[in-house]
Amino acid sequence: MYRYDEFDHAFVKARVAQFRDQVERRLSGEITEAQFKPLRLMNGVYLQLHSYMLRIAIPYGTLAPRQMRMLAHIARTYDKGYGHFTTRQNLQFHWPALKDVPEILEHLASVEMHCIQTSGNCVRNITADHLAGAAADEVADPRPYAEILRQWSSLHPEFSFLPRKFKIAVTGAERDRAAIQIYDIGLHLKKDAAGRLGFAVYVGGGLGRTPILAKKIRDFLPEEDLLAYVTAILRVYNLYGRRDNKWKARIKILVHETGAEELRSQVEHEFAGIKKGGELKLPEADIRAIQAYFAPPALEPRPEGDAAVAKAAAEDPGFAAWISRNLHTHKNPDYACVTISLKGIGEVPGDISADQMEAVADIAERFAFSEIRVSHEQNLVLPHVARADLKQVYDRLVKIGLATANAGLVTDIIACPGLDYCALANARSIPVAQQIATRFADPVRQEEIGELKIKISGCINACGHHHVGHIGILGVEKKGSELYQVTLGGSGDENAALGEIIGRGFGPDEIVDAVETIIETYLSHRLDKSETFLAAYRRLGPAPFKEALYGSEAKAA
Amino acid sequence: MKILAANRLTDGVAVWLGEDDVWVEDISQARVVRDKEGEESLLRTGEVAFQRNEVVDAELVDVEVVDGAIRPLRLRERIRAAGPTIHPEIGKQALKRAVTLV
Known part of the structure; x- marks a missing residue:
């Protein structure tokens, strides 16, 4: 790193x-x-x-x-x-x-960490695919470019007082695990027909009270032009972005009001001017120097892994369940990417104790080439673990209560801190996540339901990404009480979509039942087990879910 | 009925204005006012404390008194007075001197 x-x-x-x-x-x-x-x-x-x-x-x-x-x-x-x-x-x-x-x-x-630009109207922490540098489906590691952007944007004199905060995400695979379409700038690292590295550039995504998916304004930007093009976008935003109204100040509003095509031509015009000067062209040597920091670890052949995993799985059903859920395919077939779920049943999503932090650090040092990742889904990832070592890693995670086998399932819920901590929140998020997880705790039932992303926010600022949850839950305050509005069909991946509000909201005592009704409706309508909740919703539309939730009330509407 | 809530500057801890213009960490010790004059008095004291760099974000909070105990009307303020509902072992509630949440 x-x-x-x-x-x-x-x-x-x-x-x-x-x-x-x-x-x-x-x-x-x-x-x-x-x-x-x-x-x-x-x-x-x-x-x-x-x-x-x-x-x-x-x-x-x-x-x-x-x-x-x-x-x-x-x-x-x-x-x-x-x-x-x-x-x-x-x-x-x-x-x-x-x-x-x-x-x-x-x-x-x-330890080379800081809190600079984690708030304020500036370029915030650059995010990336949590499987960067390890996933089998990756074209190239996006982190060197994220690091270049980090260095460029830190205390950037021109962009330290933007109309509003500005967030950039980078992914290096077709499968978007960084949710780039909900970012102010989303960068998709790819190769052109000639094999050159570059980016598809998305602009103007964001959630909050006006959720909008980003628009692609460049299909391929050569890597050496990254800073010139991002500078051009920020310059256009800095110039034309609204400063009169906080709620209309994000670049998504500018893109929406200007039109993506017009904004694209403004950016291209600015880009052409910057390019002419030449000073922001990334030198090949500099890119390669940063890439060297992210060189993959020396992965020794460990062909004994498959036999070891098969033997351990036969002996330990807990391990078998864990490897079936919490692994992702690594570039090297002797290795795997491991998700450490921070979503234990009834636990607080994303929370980790000091003891657990130290234990994860020990495991990463011993078995994962000293690398730990944080996912935007509030889990941890060990990107490089030899399959032969998986059982040892699992056993150690069991000891510290971090071996829940639920990655990507109904209990792997994103939740913002909500009203339990946040001064902006209107309703609690975490207790709703805990109650849903407890209701669906049975591993057999979770497996039966299959892939399902529930995302919960405690206010319209949408830190819990509810707009892009397959099932999204937004907590609001109505007449002094908490009320939970449900959206269905959202997605934050490469086929991003904003969820649709399904109907009137639910009280704190009703919301878990409502989620269960939605899931039971999916189970009874899906073509077969291979049709995921999201696929079924896209085929069926909201009608059967409305009917199940609201009955005759839905028909009348 | 209202009380005055704020956060202490040095550590951010939630505090309320008590009797004798002392900031207290326990909401049950807060001074309750029942009229406009009382509210203005709280706000004046809060402003002085803000100017003296003792507290920040001082604001009036609607409350009721139930069986002699002060209970904020909004859940937000009840959570502020007690601590996170998800961690009964943390915050003021751990000291067993906070309001009942429900």
Whole structure:
């Protein structure tokens, strides 16, 4: 993975010192809250319901064991012993004291981490496919380009005060595991007919109160033009994006109001001007130098894996279930990508204790070439594990309660922190996720239902990606009570779609029953087990689900 | 009826304005006002505390008093007073001095 050079170290160290000074001046009253708030936000410090919250950037979701151990140390020393992985591949601590944040940042800097640009109207943490560099279906590793974008966008003087926040995601496979179509810029790394690397460029995706899928404005952008083209997009956005209304300030609104074709020509015009200057052309040597940081580990042949897995699976049904759900095909047939589910039945999606962090770090060091990934689905991934070592990894995960075999199933639910923590939320998300998971806890029933993505947000800002859930749940407040609105048919992959609102909302005591009704309707209408929930919904449309949920009320409507 | 809620500047902990203009961590110790004059008094004190860099985000919260206990009308404020509903072992509720959520 990428390692800081001298410049990176000096930059992050200087930033920590700067923020320490800002915090001291705020606590002494030298600067006001109005002056301090934008400074703390630019360093990832929010004020939530119970306390401050610190959001730590995990660039493209890649973590080293020493970094995970530091997160565990911070969780224990400055927080309440746990952390929360988010849909942006970041980690949040929900209980830090402001006075302790500079010290926390110092600890993070010591392991090449920071919180810069995890908030504010700037380019945020760049996300990527969590299987980057490992998945068999990948054209090329997207992380070197994400790293180039990270370096380019960090404290970029022209783009530090954008109309609104700006999020970029990169994927390197046809199968989109990074949800690039819901991003301000989505980059799909691919090869052209001549075998050159480049990107399909999507612009203007986003969820929130105005969900819109991104529009493709370039089918192929040569890799050397990445920074020139992204600069052109941001320049057009910076110039024309609305600053008069926070709710209309994202680039998705600009694309929508301008029209994708007109915006494309504005970007192309700006791009042509930048290209002429030539200064943003990525030198081949620089690309290769960054790529070298992401060179795959030396994977020794481990042909004994298949026999070992078969033997262990025959002896241990728990292991058999786990390997059937939580593995993804690796480029090397002797290896596998392992999903560590942070969705234990009844647990908080995305939460992990300090003890678990340290145990995962140990496992990654011993069995996974010291690489850990965070997925936008709030799970962890060990990208390179020899199949021969899977049983040892599984046994260790069982010991720390992280061996739930549910990746991609009904209990693998995305949920934002919701009203249990968040000052913006209107309803709780996590308890709904816990109750649904508990209702569907039976592994046989989960397998019978098959692939199903439930995503829950506690407010319209949609941190839980509910718009692109196969079943999406949005919590709102109505007459002082929680109410849950259901959308169906959403998807965040390469066939992205926004879910449709199915009808009136459900109270906290009704929502789990409603989800069960939807799932039972799917089971009774699907052609056969191979037809997934999403495929069935796309074939059937909303009618049978409405009928099942609302009965005669639906017919009357 | 209203009380004044805020977050303490140094650590962000939820606090309420109590008697004698002291900020308290326990909502049951909050000063309840019943009229406009009382609300203005709370807000004035909150503004002074904000200017003194003691608290941030001070705001009035609607409450009722049930069997002598202060209960915010909005769930958001009840959660703020107790702690996350998903972690009964964490937050003010762990100290057994918070409001009942339901």
